[in-house]
Amino acid sequence: MTSQHLASSTPSDGPDGSTGTAAGALAHGATGTEAPAIIARGITRTYGTGAGVVTALDHVDLDVVRGAFTAIMGPSGSGKSTLLHTLAGLDVVDGGSIRIGDTEITDLSDDALTVLRRERIGFVFQSFNLLPMLSAEQNILLPLELSGKRVDRAWLETITEAFGIGDRLSHLPSQLSGGQVQRVAIARALVTSPEVVFADEPTGNLDSQTTEEVLEFLRLSVDQFGQTVVMVTHERDAAERADRILTLADGRIANDEDLRGQR
Template identity: 65%
Template sequence: MTTAPAPAPRPDSPGPAVRAVGLRKTYGSGDTAVRALDGVDVAFDAGRFTAIMGPSGSGKSTLMHVLAGLDEADGGQVFLGPTELTSLDDKRLTLLRRARVGFVFQSFNLLPMYTAEQNITLPVELAGGDVDRAWLATLVRTLGIEGRLTHRPAELSGGQQQRVAIARALITRPDVVFADEPTGNLDSRSGAEVLSFLRTSVRELGQTVVMVTHDPTAASYADRVVLLADGRIAGTITDPTPESVLAGLDALRGPELIGGEALAR
């Protein structure tokens, strides 16, 4: 009889799963140049759920894409654990993303001809590995999709499709999962369920999650919120609530923003 692995403990003082040092990124040139990241220094602790927020154009999506190795920085460094991503060539970066990074997007990106289970296990099979059936069982039980594994995406609700996408992101036991507006295409109930599952993956499965969102309620599911403004870190909010997140965003637009630094809440 196969026994599912016990949940990973949540460390009291985790180190960074991913961090950026002096990160810079500019789009365009001359008078039309947009500095999306302007010397960003930030770290995201292992075994924690962190949300990235900021006004439109603040650089939050660019930061996530560069941290995940999906976009190239103009300057600075990104580290995934001890590994510097910014020094890797395309081939090694692709292999690293496949093995050590998970992704959850606003669009579910499931293959319509595959069943839910086939979609979940696809990253392992693409890497030529063997699926850990006990870990798969733990994921689908935690996400509540045991009875949906033989269904194709068209036979699943939006919330169920996103749960399948989360399981797919977690199946390789990645160092970090990056979630880009994961509730953007969901109704409020399904969105709350997905956010609860992401939080559960952190607290019960020991996962690290970094999520970009524009929704203060979504951000309140995280352990910490990192605020961006004009491509710079503008503050942090620990143990966030929707109200404290709204107050933090309001501070970015008001007199509390001094020299690119907002008051931490």
């Protein structure tokens, strides 16, 4: 049996010793041999006290496949945003463990979490969060500047040319289209070569054309650069661009779909 322990699945061994479910097929990572990018076991998160307590996450077990695109869906209050925030170290859990690579993040101090988020994780937010007084290039390079890392000009050129913004690097955000702004935000998330990129409702406030561009470039970051992406979304159409869809209900994983064979 694989190391995957999803709340929604009880894999059975196939004739070759492999598991018989989609969840089991995903357990070893994109190549079938790599360790997962993230391993979460028994994570719980509650808010409030007494009669007003709300259970956002209820003993969730999850392996995030390295080099794959995972979408998290669910109705409002299902726990999907809380799951993303806890996996990314933006929120703390009440119980359980979360490992990013070889690091147990639930044991880290606030300062250590800040360093981890800055150096090993990329973020794409709904509001993009570009600094208006900085050029596109300066916005992209900001995570490197904050962490004191050297700029890899070849990598910068690779991602900006792939995203079609190589000729817009000197422009301010106000001089860019909505799609270009989001491409800059995704490039910024990739510039540190993070272990995982977390995207929190990245298409929530966008028109249909810009939504398509965002999903295209998140997909490209996985297919062309081998990036691990975890995205929260309300939209089924957006989720179907991923390799895998996790559906949450009442703080638990209610369904786990492997879409890789459908491409």
